[in-house]
Amino acid sequence: MKRRALDVFVAAVAALCASVAVGILVGLVAVIAQRGAPAISWTFLTEQIRLVGAAGGIFWNVIGTLLLLATALGVCLPLAVALALVERVWLRKTRARRLVRTALYTLNGVPTIVFGIFGFIVFVQWCGWGKSWLAGGFVLALGMLPTVAVALIERLHAIPARYVEAAAALGLRESQIVWSVLLPQARGGLITGSLLALARAAGETAPIMFTATIFAGATLPHGVKDSPVLSLPYHIFILAQDSFDPAVGAKLWGAALVLLGLVFSLSLAALPSRLRAHEEAHV
């Protein structure tokens, strides 16, 4: 009898915990959706910011965020692919390989504000760029690198050895194997990793607040030096600190909803490929 009671009790507690976790997270999205939805309109997305956020829209903020993301991806991809290939193909010793992976996991644990200050020192001050979209791209890329590289490495290791052996038996050189077997087979990992990393980078404020983004008065950058952009996270960050004006409040939730929508669409785009990988791993 006591054993039965314990059985029921453990199941109930675990179920309760799971409902609390899911409930909090779903409730949070519901709150943002409910408060943000009234602010969303076509003009909100296509107008520029006016009256310190109390009127107008967030057009240049969205553009700025997309520009930062594109730059970061452009910087991150060559590094991530190179690291993954070196780990999979050209490092022979297990210990060296493990070192690469450990370094990537560790980099993943570095707080993004540290990257931000690093970028502030190197790009903003030493290079004399001031706040610049390119600095923001570099700094965000640092945060994205582990996610993309690890996803690619995992997929590279999942490629059956006989594919590589067959290619080698056909007389393909190492670089030909890379381009015609390894990379095409691991493309899914690269895409999934990139989407997840972009989703995370899209919402980052800490790395770009000192390096790339300002609150108002920027459109498209004209060069590298002194060419900041607007961005969604920084917009929300600044407005959240003095959000007593109700007109600002409504716009603020609207901007949060747009940012959340952007982040979710990026992670949802990665979902099918991740589910497939999951199914394959548990046949």
Next chain:
Amino acid sequence: MTKALSWFFSLLALSVVILLIVIFAWQSGPVWRAEGAGYLTGTKWFFRQHEFGALPMIYGSLAVAVVALVLAVPVGFGAAIFTAEYLPRRPRLAVKMLIELLAGVPSVVYGLLGILLLRDWIYALFARFDPLSGDSLLTAGALLAVMILPTLVTLSDDALRAVPAAQRRAARSLGLTRAETVLTVALPQAARGFGAALLLAFGRALGETIAVFLVVGRRDNFLPANWLSPRALLETGQTITSKLGSSETNIAWGDPRHWAAITGLALILLAITVGVTMLGTALAKKEAR
């Protein structure tokens, strides 16, 4: 060509990481020379007087992260037990995907929710202890608890799933109930993985900047008379990250000692989070083997 390029970019990435560590060690040099170990144990931070003590911020960072763990760990572990041990495969995948999706909610959005909702709730809930405002270490910790929940659930669920199903079947066929199987067979074997989840979540909580910045109050030089007193958690405080994220970072450039003190904080943060992350990763690795 492919090989050369790969090595070139890999070494480039490596040198950036090394540069990162070198820069913070080097830039923070002046403050270590001026204050020595007193930089870590000093309790006063007045940059105009060139007094730099990091202890209140170290306390703040640890306090909010520990509050977050205390609140999130029971729920996170319980939820992981439910998804891994009780849910059939498809609902389990659905719940996991949902939780991972919500892990992507940006920290500034959490901060916004903290400012506009959680702050008032905490103030109302603890009104009889007479807090100065809804901004407090506790508010920051509670917000962080929600933010690290997905990390905890995902990693501990993975740890439980790594325990072979055959062992559960064996335990059940010996007549153990489901709860007994979980508690005596699955959990002990997943303990390392749970430890890894805890450490990695701790690292995330320590390094989180924006959400904490918005609700922690950012009061310099707050140290409670009694370190373990829970009442202190209702006070406003300052964490390492909220200091680094403040406008003081912009002001500090140009004053070598002040700048050194700021980069010194970043170095302390880097050392703690890297240590915690490496320990967590090492634990998770042993599990997999």
